[in-house]
Structures are given as C-alpha cells and as structure tokens.
Amino acid sequence: MDEEITYADLRQHAGCLSPAKQQHVWALPARWLFQKVGVLGLLLLLLLLVGLSVWVFQKTTPPPSTAQHCPETSGTRGMQLSGNASIEQFFCQSTPNSSAAPAACLLCPQFWRLLGDQCYRLSMRKGNWTQAKRECENLQSQLVVLRKKAEKDNLKEIAGAVNQPVWIGLEVSKNQWKWVDNSSFNTTEFGNLASMENHCRTFKNTEVEDDACNGEHEWICQKEPLHLHP
Numbered sequence: 001m002d003e004e005i006t007y008a009d010l011r012q013h014a015g016c017l018s019p020a021k022q023q024h025v026w027a028l029p030a031r032w033l034f035q036k037v038g039v040l041g042l043l044l045l046l047l048l049l050v051g052l053s054v055w056v057f058q059k060t061t062p063p064p065s066t067a068q069h070c071p072e073t074s075g076t077r078g079m080q081l082s083g084n085a086s087i088e089q090f091f092c093q094s095t096p097n098s099s100a101a102p103a104a105c106l107l108c109p110q111f112w113r114l115l116g117d118q119c120y121r122l123s124m125r126k127g128n129w130t131q132a133k134r135e136c137e138n139l140q141s142q143l144v145v146l147r148k149k150a151e152k153d154n155l156k157e158i159a160g161a162v163n164q165p166v167w168i169g170l171e172v173s174k175n176q177w178k179w180v181d182n183s184s185f186n187t188t189e190f191g192n193l194a195s196m197e198n199h200c201r202t203f204k205n206t207e208v209e210d211d212a213c214n215g216e217h218e219w220i221c222q223k224e225p226l227h228l229h230p
Contacts, residue, residue: 127216143222146203149190202217
C-alpha cells in the first residue's frame with residue numbers, strides 16, 4: 001500500500017518537475033519492477049536446476065531389485081563381491097568337455113606368475129642352494145620341482161631373461177637325487193644323473209645341470225595357486 005501511495009505521489013508531482021527530474025522519477029518504478037522480475041527469474045532458475053538434478057539422479061541410480069542381483073559392487077578398496085555372489089561365480093567360467101579348472105580360477109600372489117597349473121617366482125638376488133631353499137620356504141613355497149618334461153618350458157620362460165643357471169629343488173641325499181618335497185627323481189623323464197655329495201641341481205635353458213651346493217645362483221620358487229574352481 002505504501003508503495004502504491006508513493007507511486008501515486010510521484011505521478012501527481014511529476015508535472016511540476018523538470019524533464020531531467022521527471023525521467024529520474026519515472027525510472028524508480030521501472031527499477032523496482034526489474035528488481036522484482038530479476039528475483040523471480042532467479043527463483044525459477046533455481047527450481048529448474050533442482051528439478052533437473054533430481055531427474056538425472058533417478059535416471060542413473062539402479063533400482064534396489066537390480067542391485068540385489070549384481071555380482072559385484074563398488075567398495076572403498078575397489079571392486080568387491082556382493083553378499084550373494086561367490087568368488088567362483090565372478091571369476092570362473094565353465095569349460096565344456098574339460099575337467100581342468102579355467103585359468104581365471106587359478107590365482108597367484110602378487111609378483112608371482114601363473115604358468116600351467118603352478119605359480120612361479122624368480123628371485124631378485126643370488127645365494128647358495130640352502131639360502132634359496134630357505135627363502136622359498138619363507139614365502140610359503142618351495143624350490144621348483146620338475147614333475148614332467150613339459151614343465152621345463154615353464155622354467156625356461158621364467159628364467160629365460162637371466163640366461164644363467166638357477167637353483168631348482170634337487171639335491172643329493174644319501175647318494176640319491178631327491179626333490180625338496182621328498183619325491184624321487186624320475187630317471188625315466190629326465191635320465192640318469194651322476195650323484196655327488198654336497199651337489200645340487202640348477203636349470204639353464206632346457207637342461208638340468210650340476211653344481212656344488214655352495215655356489216651362487218638365482219633361484220625359482222614354486223607354489224600351488226589358489227583354486228577357485230571346485
């Protein structure tokens with residue numbers, strides 16, 4: 001009401017003012033109108049932005065029923081499995097007409113390499129055979145054991161970059177070659193080896209070689225992978 005009276009008073013006295021003052025007087029209600037329209041426009045723009053944000057959030061958020069069947073969810077440390085999804089379901093895929101576990105179901109620790117069905121790790125330094133054996137045991141593993149000739153290819157791939165002999169888990173015990181897992185040396189697979197006390201075996205390229213156990217070489221550790229497939 002006060003604003004209407006002010007506006008009326010301004011109209012009544014406008015004729016008595018100079019042209020410059022009349023222009024200033026008529027500018028007052030125009031400025032007031034623009035201010036009101038500006039505030040209203042800002043409010044409308046704010047409401048539009050809020051509505052648009054809600055719409056985008058609803059479009060990008062999956063419904064609860066979908067989240068319950070998702071095999072993985074994003075966790076604070078990366079990807080985590082949801083409560084109703086097993087690790088086997090996430091990693092393993094069935095292989096038709098094969099009883100072997102898929103490679104995705106065999107997991108090796110960090111810095112280990114999966115070849116075939118075993119995990120291998122080449123040492124970063126040299127030592128004698130006894131030191132090599134102990135270092136592998138500290139890693140819950142053993143010096144590599146060759147069970148068949150085909151595994152030579154795995155060792156060659158692991159030790160190929162070294163191009164030097166590496167210790168394997170074969171030593172003379174009571175004039176007989178024994179693996180570190182107490183299994184006997186298979187002469188049918190690898191041929192006869194001359195046995196000498198305090199001698200251990202190394203591997204280079206594709207051949208098993210002989211050396212004194214106090215020699216200095218790198219070595220290869222071996223361990224079973226984590227089997228996710230039953």
